[in-house]
Amino acid sequence: xxxxxxxxxxxxxxxxxxxxxxxxxxxxxxxxxxxxxxxxxxxxxxxxxxxxxxxxxxxxxxxxxxxxxxxxxxxxxxxxxxxxxxxxxxxxxxxxxxxxxxxxxxxxxxxxxxxxxxxxxxxxxxxxxxxxxxxxxxxxxxxxxxxxxxxxxxxxxxxxxxxxxxxxxxxxxxxxxxxxxxxxxxxxxxxxxxxxxxxxxxxxxxxxxxxxxxxxxxxxxxxxxxxxxxxxxxxxxxxxxxxxxxxxxxxxxxxxxxxxxxxxxxxxxxxxxxxxxxxxxxxxxxxxxxxxxxxxxxxxxxxxxxxxxxxxxxxxxxxxxxxxxxxxxxxxxxxxxxxxxxxxxxxxxxxxxxxxxxxxxxxxxxxxxxxxxxxxxxxxxxxxxxx
Numbered sequence: 171x172x173x174x175x176x177x178x179x180x181x182x183x184x185x186x187x188x189x190x191x192x193x194x195x196x197x198x199x200x201x202x203x204x205x206x207x208x209x210x211x212x213x214x215x216x217x218x219x220x221x222x223x224x225x226x227x228x229x230x231x232x233x234x235x236x237x238x239x240x241x242x243x244x245x246x247x248x249x250x251x252x253x254x255x256x257x258x259x260x261x262x263x264x265x266x267x268x269x270x271x272x273x274x275x276x277x278x279x280x281x282x283x284x285x286x287x288x289x290x291x292x293x294x295x296x297x298x299x300x301x302x303x304x305x306x307x308x309x310x311x312x313x314x315x316x317x318x319x320x321x322x323x324x325x326x327x328x329x330x331x332x333x334x335x336x337x338x339x340x341x342x343x344x345x346x347x348x349x350x351x352x353x354x355x356x357x358x359x360x361x362x363x364x365x366x367x368x369x370x371x372x373x374x375x376x377x378x379x380x381x382x383x384x385x386x387x388x389x390x391x392x393x394x395x396x397x398x399x400x401x402x403x404x405x406x407x408x409x410x411x412x413x414x415x416x417x418x419x420x421x422x423x424x425x426x427x428x429x430x431x432x433x434x435x436x437x438x439x440x441x442x443x444x445x446x447x448x449x450x451x452x453x454x455x456x457x458x459x460x461x462x463x464x465x466x467x468x469x470x471x472x473x474x475x476x477x478x479x480x481x482x483x484x485x486x487x488x489x490x491x492x493x494x495x496x497x498x499x500x501x502x503x504x505x506x507x508x509x510x511x512x513x514x515x516x517x518x519x520x521x522x523x524x525x526x527x528x529x530x531x532x533x534x535x536x537x538x539x540x541x542x543x544x545x546x547x548x549x550x551x552x553x554x555x556x557x
Contacts, residue, residue, distance in 0.1 A: 171265075171266055171267060171393060171394065172266075172393075172394045172406045172407070172408075173261075173262050173265045173266060173391050173392070173393065173394065173406060173407045174391070174392050174393075174394050174404050174405070174406045174407075174556065175389055175390070175391060175404075175405045175406070175407070175515070175519050175553070176205075176206035176208055176277070176390045176391065176392045176404075177201075177202040177203060177204070177205035177206025177207075177208065177388075177389065177390035178201070178202055178205060178387075178388070178389050178390075178516040178519055178520065179197070179198040179199060179200065179201025179202035179203075179204075179205065179387070179388045179389075179516075180198050180201070180352055180385070180386065180387040180388070180512075180513060180516055181194055181197050181198055181352070181384075181385050181386050181387075182351065182352045182353075182354075182385070183352060183353065183354040183383040183384070183385035183503060183504030183506055183513075184354060184383055184384060184385070184504075185287040185383060185384060186285070186287065186384040186385075187287065189285075189384070190224065190285065191217075191220055191223075191224040191226060191229075191283060191284075191285035192226070192229075192232055192233060192236060194283050194285060194384060194385065194386035195215065195229070195233045195236075195281050195283040195386045195388075196233060196236045196237060197386060198281060198283070198386040198387050198388040198509075199233065199237050199279060199281050199386075199388045200237065201388065202279060202281075202388040202389055202390045203237070203279065203390060205390070206277075206390035206392070208277050208390055208392060209239070209277075210239070210242060210277045210278055210279040210390060211242060211243070211274070211275045211276055211277050211278065212242055212243045212244065212261070212264070212275050212277075212278040212279070213230055213233070213234050213237075213239065213242055213243070213244040213278070213279045213280075213281070214230070214244070214245060214246075214247055214257045214260060214261055214278060214279070214280045214281075215229045215230050215233060215244070215245070215246045215247070215257065215280075215281050215282075215283065216246070216247050216248075216249075216253035216254035216255070216256060216257035216258075216280065216281065216282040216283070216508045216509070216511070216512065217229055217246055217247075217248065217253055217254075217282070217283055217284065217508045218248055218249075218250055218251060218253050218284065218300070218301070218507050218508045219284060219285075219286065219297050219300070219507065219508075220246075220285075222297055222300065223284075223285055223286055223288060223289055223293075223297060224285055224288070227246075229246050229283075230244030230245050230246055231244060233281065237279075239279075243275070247260055249542060249547055249549075250300070250301030250507075250542030250543060250546070250547065251301060251455075251505075251507045251508065251510065251540075251541070251542045251543075252455075252508075252510075252511050252540045252541050252542045252547050252548070252549050253282065253507070253508035253511075254280070254281075254282025254283075254387065254508045254509050254510065254511040254512040254513075254540070255282075255412075255510075255511025255512065255514070255515070255538070255540035255549035255551070256412060256511070256547070256549055257280045257281075257282065257512075258280050258389065258391070258407075258410065258511065258512060258515060258549075258551065259410045259411075259412045259549050259551070261278040261280050261391050262391065262407050262410040262551075263410070264278065265277075265278060265391055265392070265393050276392060276393050277390060277391065277392040277393070278390070278391045278392075279388060279389075279390050280388065280389050280390075280391060280512065281386060281387070281388040281512075282386065282387050282388070282506075282508045282509035282510070282511060282512035282513075283385075283386035283387075283506075283508060283509050284384065284385065284386075284506040284507040284508045284509050285384045285506075286382050286383070286384060286506070286507070287382070287383070287384050294382060295313050295314075295315075296308075298313070298314045298507075299312070299313055299314050301417075301542050301543050301546070302314065302317070302417065302418075302543060303417055303418055306418055307418070313371075314543075315370055315371045315374060315379070316371045317419070317543075317544060318371070318374055318457065318458045318460070318461065318544070319370075319371035319372060319373065319374045320420075321419065321425070321426075321460055321461065321464075321544055322336070322373055322374060322458060322459070322460035322461075323372075323373060324425055324426055325426060325460040325463065325464060326373065326460065328426060328475065329474075329475030329478075331460075331463075331475070331478050333365060333373045333375075334361065334365045335478045335479075335482060336373075336378070336459035336460060336463070336478060337361045337364040337365040337377075337378070337459065338361055338459075338478065338481045338482050339456060339459040339462045339463065339478075339481060339501075340359065340364050340377060340378055340456075340459060340501045340502075341358075341359060341360060341361045341364055342481060342486065342487060342494065342495070343456060343495045343498050343499040343500075343501040343502045343503075344357060344358050344359045344498065344501065344502045345358050346488065346494075346495055346496050346497065346498050346499075346502070346528060347497060347498025347499075347502035347503055347528075348528075349527050349528045350497040350498050350502075350503060350527045350528055351527050352385075352497075352503065352513075352527075353497060353498045353502055353503040353504065354381055354383045354502070354503060354504030355381060355498075355502050355504070356498065356502065359377055363377065364377040364378065374458055378458050378459055379457075379458060379501075380456070380457045380458070380499075380500035380501050380504070380505035381501075381504055381505065382505075383504040383505065383506050384506055385504060385506035385509045385513070386506070386509050387509045387512035387513045387515075387516055388512065389512060389515060389516065389519075391407070394406060394556075403522065403523040403524065403555055403556075404555070404556040405518075405519045405522050405523060405553050405554065405555055405556070406553070406554060406555075406556050407551060407552070407553060408441070408442035408444065408535070408552040408553060408554045409437070409438040409439070409440075409441035409442035409550075409551070409552045410438070410441075410549075410550070410551050410552075411433075411434040411435075411437040411438040411441065411549070411550045411551075412434065412547065412548070412549045412550075413429075413430040413431075413433040413434045413437070413547070413548055414430055414546060414547045414548075415428075415429035415430040415433075415545055415546060416546070417543060417546040419543075419544040419545065419546075426464060427468075428464060428465065428468040428545040428548070429545065430541065430545045430546065430547060430548035431465060431468040431469065431539060431541065431545055431548040431550070432468050433548075434539070434548045434549065434550040435468070435469050435470065435539075435550055437550075438537075438550045438551075438552050439552075442552045442554075444535060444552065444554075446469075446470050446471065448534075448535050449492050449535050449536065449537050449552070450491055450492060450493065450530075450532075450533040450534055450535055450536060451491075451492055451493040451494075451496055451518060451521055451530065451533055451536045451537075452469070452471070452492045452493070452494055452495075452536065452537045452538070452539070453494075453495060453496075453497075453499065453514035453517060453518060453536070453537070453538045453539070454466065454469070454494070454495070454499070454538075454539045455500060455510075455539060455540050455541045456495060456499040456500050456501050457500050457501075457505065459478075461544070462477070462499075463477035463478050463481075464477070465539060465541075466480075466486075466494075468545075469537075469539065471486075471492060472485075481494075488528075488530060492537075493530055493533075496517065496521060496526065496528050496530060497513075497517045497526070497527065497528060503517075510540060511538065511540035511549060514538035514539075514540060515538050515551055515553065518536035518537075518538055518553050519536075519553060521533050521536060522534065522535075522536060522553060522554070522555050523555075534554060534555050535552065535553070535554045535555075536552070536553050536554075537550065537551070537552050537553075538550065538551045538553070
């Protein structure tokens, strides 16, 4: 049994001052439902910050009501910044029959949504840190940016990488984002301007960081045999894998080892029965450059310590498979936390269907990797066109 992506919907990532969390979720949900022409049996919401940033819970029931859907099973998934990707993972398992209690479920609407622009800067710092240990980190005022900076310094020291060299990753993301209509910052930045931007937490600079924004993305998933979609370019989920590792990365035996991502890619390749070399395009959790490099190495697309040299030499560009972050990634498209993993899945889906804003022809298989914290959770989906 396989699971098809029957419909997709997303909002432009921006500071949506005139729209609420619910408004954004309804916008993407309606698009996905309209595209699929399916009334779902279940609705799953991926969200991290609704109670903190919007004073709202019970998202499933409220969003379902606004969509005009009643009598459906609905609930929320929270897994820090990979909540949306985890919601898709749960939905895939349900539709694949891995949960016997849901055997009557044939279609699921999955919505990832986050609304952060209403928070003050200090509230944002605290909100983004909620996925880290309160006892060990939050209580002492440790921010995610400072953790990324610590990780970046460790990576640069071990592999003798300069800060200027790391800037090639955000430069590539911004170059790819120019034609992406839903990207938050669809403009180019040079390596020089990135490496000279203001320091946020050394060595991380302003233009290294993925931006804060509001957004929502939604997919309708169906069992393949019950799909109403006659699109010859129907995309299916070849594999879905999730794994975790110790939340405090400094307590791991190797602080630069992404155990969750390595376990996920091993499971995903085994389930899909494809090789890494079969993958045409990839979307990764490129929240800061050193994280991006380490993810690519953990996935096996680059050797340890070589991802930076690979991107400098031209690998991962739109002229070299596998294509990386074709819509700009977290860095340029934006990173509305819980929605990000579903944006990744939609961007790959539309590339495979030859209807992306930044279209690359003749792609057959794509991989998305989304995570929380510094690889405390990782979720990988491999998607392919149905032949």
